[in-house]
Every structure is written in structure tokens, then in C-alpha cells.
Amino acid sequence: MSESGRQPDRAAGRQGAPRRRRPHSTSRDLERYADLFAKRTQVMRSSAMRDLMAITARPEVISLAGGLPDTSTFPADSFAAQMTRIAQESSAEALQYGPTEGFEETKACIVEVMEAEGMAPDPEDLIVTTGGQQAIDLITKTLVDPGDPVICEAPTYPGALPTFCSYEADIHQVGTDEDGMRIDELEEQLGALARAGRRPKFIYSVPSFQNPAGVTLSEERRRRLVELAREHEVVVVEDNPYGLLRYDGDPQPTLYSLDGGDYVLYLGTFSKILSPGIRIGWVAAPPPVLEKIGLGKQAADLCTSTLTQYFVREYFGEGRWREYVDDLVGIYRERRDLMLHALERHFPEQAQWTRPEGGLFVWATLPDYIDTTDLLAKALREEVAFVPGRAAYVDGRGAASMRLNFSASPEEELREGVRRIGSVVSEQVALYETITREHVQAPSEDDRGGGADVVPMPKRE
Numbered sequence: 001m002s003e004s005g006r007q008p009d010r011a012a013g014r015q016g017a018p019r020r021r022r023p024h025s026t027s028r029d030l031e032r033y034a035d036l037f038a039k040r041t042q043v044m045r046s047s048a049m050r051d052l053m054a055i056t057a058r059p060e061v062i063s064l065a066g067g068l069p070d071t072s073t074f075p076a077d078s079f080a081a082q083m084t085r086i087a088q089e090s091s092a093e094a095l096q097y098g099p100t101e102g103f104e105e106t107k108a109c110i111v112e113v114m115e116a117e118g119m120a121p122d123p124e125d126l127i128v129t130t131g132g133q134q135a136i137d138l139i140t141k142t143l144v145d146p147g148d149p150v151i152c153e154a155p156t157y158p159g160a161l162p163t164f165c166s167y168e169a170d171i172h173q174v175g176t177d178e179d180g181m182r183i184d185e186l187e188e189q190l191g192a193l194a195r196a197g198r199r200p201k202f203i204y205s206v207p208s209f210q211n212p213a214g215v216t217l218s219e220e221r222r223r224r225l226v227e228l229a230r231e232h233e234v235v236v237v238e239d240n241p242y243g244l245l246r247y248d249g250d251p252q253p254t255l256y257s258l259d260g261g262d263y264v265l266y267l268g269t270f271s272k273i274l275s276p277g278i279r280i281g282w283v284a285a286p287p288p289v290l291e292k293i294g295l296g297k298q299a300a301d302l303c304t305s306t307l308t309q310y311f312v313r314e315y316f317g318e319g320r321w322r323e324y325v326d327d328l329v330g331i332y333r334e335r336r337d338l339m340l341h342a343l344e345r346h347f348p349e350q351a352q353w354t355r356p357e358g359g360l361f362v363w364a365t366l367p368d369y370i371d372t373t374d375l376l377a378k379a380l381r382e383e384v385a386f387v388p389g390r391a392a393y394v395d396g397r398g399a400a401s402m403r404l405n406f407s408a409s410p411e412e413e414l415r416e417g418v419r420r421i422g423s424v425v426s427e428q429v430a431l432y433e434t435i436t437r438e439h440v441q442a443p444s445e446d447d448r449g450g451g452a453d454v455v456p457m458p459k460r461e
């Protein structure tokens with residue numbers, strides 16, 4: 001132990017000499033490697049959230065930027081007991097490679113989770129993946145050639161865009177309102193593509209408690225979306241990490257259950273109902289699609305972690321996973337309410353935001369003279385962070401919006417985080433009003449030409 005009580009720095013060399021850190025790459029360094037890089041690296045983009053995670057890892061920063069569940073709620077003693085059992089009873093198998101498609105036991109746990117949302121998948125239709133993120137990657141790798149159209153929501157999950165970009169998809173974003181994806185706009189988009197002799201490879205949607213907007217697709221729109229998929233013979237990719245985290249209102253049928261698994265490929269994950277650190281997600285799809293996804297996965301990582309699949313098996317074996325989800329629902333409901341209350345108190349009246357019935361995020365939209373990317377620099381000086389709205393679009397829209405996470409921070413931090421952001425926003429509003437001598441109301445949907453970049457949910461009834 002060092003004097004500070006910490007373990008000695010492992011990066012230090014054998015003799016204890018500190019290892020020299022490589023300085024950050026300069027543009028000249030990058031030039032030296034430029035000839036090596038594949039063309040596709042030119043269209044790769046970074047996930048804004050990943051970049052932010054590095055900045056917000058500083059303990060003094062209150063981060064409302066991540067999409068993190070609160071893993072401190074998972075009982076450490078049960079984790080220890082489960083892992084000890086694995087070590088004592090299945091050490092050799094748990095430390096070995098496993099099948100590419102995942103263990104049957106993991107699939108049985110996945111079936112339980114899907115049944116809890118009214119689905120009844122055949123285990124043969126499942127492949128276990130390294131998180132939902134790999135599922136998005138493998139589906140795109142399997143279906144998309146450079147230039148192929150892909151349709152997604154506006155705003156969409158910021159982590160999906162770098163994936164679509166790296167396979168050089170032609171991304172079309174369809175507007176969203178408080179009932180989720182605008183199906184009328186989707187129909188127009190499908191029509192326009194059809195007239196140009198093009199068919200999207202898939203429509204990507206997060207229908208329940210969407211990341212980032214927090215909105216949920218209404219049942220009527222779900223039914224129409226599934227009908228449209230059939231009419232146009234287009235695949236829908238339903239990404240549903242949050243469906244079980246509902247705090248009010250009635251559950252909606254999943255697209256997968258409405259469609260019966262013909263045109264809908266379903267993505268799930270244990271990240272938000274158990275742990276993102278275990279990196280286990282899945283795809284439910286018809287066998288021919290699954291076969292190709294399996295080939296893609298072999299090339300990517302051979303198999304999902306055997307050790308964490310064993311953990312899932314142990315954990316589900318105890319039969320209390322629903323209780324833990326209920327605990328999370330109780331905790332996150334309180335945090336959501338606290339965030340909505342703090343927004344009411346600390347954000348200026350020109351701001352508006354969504355009121356999610358579940359999930360982890362609120363989407364706030366400010367007057368359009370505020371650019372949240374610039375605002376983030378100011379917020380970081382106040383040691384608070386959020387995700388700027390542009391991260392959820394490919395075309396620069398969303399500049400006046402921000403994504404706020406309420407699941408990861410304890411109550412006091414959440415309140416303080418919203419207060420700090422609110423004070424930075426209020427400063428900008430006051431500055432603008434002083435300069436222009438006008439009092440600007442939040443823009444209406446009409447002012448924004450269709451409002452595809454706003455989810456209009458008025459702040460006050």
C-alpha cells in the first residue's frame with residue numbers, strides 16, 4: 001500500500017519509475033498514419049456521450065449526461081454470493097469460450113424478460129450479444145451497404161448514429177412528438193424514397209421511453225408502424241432497453257408482439273434492468289437473419305462473455321429479478337419526479353421539456369437562440385454536464401435541446417445539477433433579452449417549420 005492507502009500505480013514500471021505518458025496526437029502525427037486508415041474511418045463519428053464520459057468522470061462534476069442505471073442499488077452481498085457459487089461450482093466452464101449464439105440458459109432468462117412484456121419468442125430465434133450496442137452494430141453490418149437508406153427518429157439514440165455512419169448508411173430522420181415517431185411523416189418519407197426507387201434497409205425505433213426524448217409511441221401508431229412495415233416490406237428494428245422501467249400509465253404492446261416477429265427485429269439488453277457492466281444484450285429475429293448476424297458476431301468477438309452469462313444464469317436462478325426491477329422502478333420514479341420538480345423551479349419559463357412515463361431521460365428544449373453545445377462549456381465550468389441535443393441528429397438540428405438523465409444521481413445531486421444548469425440557462429436568456437430588449441417565448445412547433453427537432457410538451461398546463 002502507498003502512504004495514501006491506495007495500491008501503488010500499476011502503470012509504474014518494475015523499478016517504480018513512472019511510465020512516460022504519450023503526449024496527445026498532434027495533427028502531424030495523424031498525417032503520418034493517414035495513408036493507413038480505411039476510407040470508412042472518414043465517416044466514423046464519435047458518440048458524444050462517450051466523449052462526455054471522459055470529462056464527467058471527474059468526481060466533482062455532477063453528470064446528468066450519462067445514460068447510466070444506478071448500479072449501487074444492486075445488493076453487493078448477493079453479487080458476491082453469486083460469483084462465489086460460480087467460482088466454486090463452474091469455474092472451468094465459466095472461464096472458457098462459449099457458443100457464438102449464447103448459452104441456452106441465458107436464452108431462457110431472455111425469454112423470461114421478453115415474456116414480462118407480453119412476447120413469447122422461440123429460443124431458436126435469439127442470439128446473445130455483447131450489449132444492445134453490439135446488436136445495433138451487427139444488424140447494421142448485416143443489412144446495410146454504403147449509401148443504403150436507414151430511417152430513424154428525430155431525435156434518435158445518440159449511440160446508434162456512429163454505428164449507422166460507420167457502415168455509411170444514408171440516414172433519414174423522422175420527427176417525433178409526445179406520442180413518439182410521427183407516422184404521418186414516416187409515410188411521407190417512405191413514399192418519397194419509393195418514388196426515387198429506393199427502399200430503406202430498416203426503420204430504427206426506440207418506441208418506449210425513448211432515448212433521448214423520453215417519449216413513448218402510442219398504441220395506435222405502433223399498430224400503424226407495423227402495418228406500414230408489411231405494406232412496404234421494410235424491416236423495423238425495435239430497440240427496447242427501457243420497456244420494463246415504467247413509472248406511470250399502461251404498458252404498450254411491443255412492436256415485436258404486434259408483428260409476430262416477421263418484419264420486426266427486436267433488440268433487448270440486461271443493461272438497464274440488471275447491469276451494463278456485464279455487457280449482455282440480444283437480438284430476436286427470424287433464423288435466416290440470425291444466421292448472418294451470427295457470422296458477423298463470430299468475426300467481431302467469437303462469443304459474448306461466458307463469465308457474465310453464468311452470472312445472469314445464477315441471478316435469474318434465484319427467481320427475484322422482478323423484485324429488483326420493481327425496486328429500480330420505485331427509485332427512478334422518485335428521481336424523475338424530483339427532476340421535473342427541479343426543472344419547474346430552476347429553468348426559465350422560456351424552456352419546455354418532456355414528462356417521461358418511464359426510462360431514464362428528460363429532453364429539454366430552450367429558446368432557439370441558445371446553442372446547448374456552447375452552453376455545455378459554460379455548464380462544465382459550473383461542474384455540471386448534460387448531452388447537447390445535436391448528438392441525436394445527423395444534420396445539425398437539436399441545437400437548442402439537451403438530454404438530462406435522472407437515474408444515475410442521488411436526490412441531492414440531481415436537484416443541485418438541475419439548479420446549476422438552470423442558472424446557466426437563465427443567464428443566457430437574461431443576456432439575450434438585455435441585448436435585444438425583447439422577451440422571447442419558447443418557439444412554437446409552427447415557428448420551427450414542422451418542429452421535427454422539438455418534442456413539444458408545454459411546461460405548464
Ligand SMILES: Cc1ncc(COP(=O)(O)O)c(C=O)c1O
Nearest residue numbers: 067131132133157211269271281
Ligand atoms: C436505445 C439504446 N439502445 C442501446 C443501448 C446500448 O445498451 P447496452 O448497454 O446494452 O449496449 C442504449 C444504452 O443506453 C440505449 O439507450
